[in-house]
Amino acid sequence: MLWNELDEMLAEWEDRVHSTMATGTSLPAVVGPALRGECRVDVWEEDEEVIIAADLPGVEKPEVSIRLVDPQILEIRIEKKVDYEEKEEPDYYVRERIAGNMQRRVYLPSEVVDEGATATFRNGVLEVRFKKLARETGTVIPIE
Structure with a gap:
């Protein structure tokens, strides 16, 4: 199509x-x-966390899956069921609502780890929290 x-x-x-x-x-x-x-997201940092909030109106929790693709990319997948039970799709005049599968990759401002990550889904809003990847700053220079 x-x-x-x-x-x-x-x-x-x-x-x-x-x-x-x-x-x-x-x-x-x-x-x-x-x-x-696609779904709209907000991404921000707080202290040692990166937080992602995604608006998923009309989507149920079992239809959503999330995966950390790499330390700076979160993937949100939605498998939305159609709203009608008919065998044929209606003849839409306007169709803007999401139906079927959707995938969104969200690029994060810092590298994160999946250990200790949390995700909540309330009132059509998905919120995911990751801990930032701890990195030492500076370089140790050996003394001769």
Whole structure:
């Protein structure tokens, strides 16, 4: 279907833009998903944590799965069931609500670890908390 091809092209565009920009720039995280109508997210840091909040209206908890792809990428997957029981899809005049499968990769501002991560889902809002990866600052220089 044409829309699926467009979604794939936009996802590839988002990945290419992100790979060419400096770490921490949020342009792809804002522009790409907004163009595709995906879930909207907020990402912020507090002390030793990175927090992600995603709006998933109309989605039930069992339809959502999350996975830390690498220390700076969270993947949110949704498998949304259709709202109708008919054998054929209705002839929509306007269709903007998410139905079917969706995947969103969220680029994080710091490297995180999955150990001790928590996730909650209340009133259509997914909140995920990760501990930042502890890194020593500076370099130990041996004394001769």
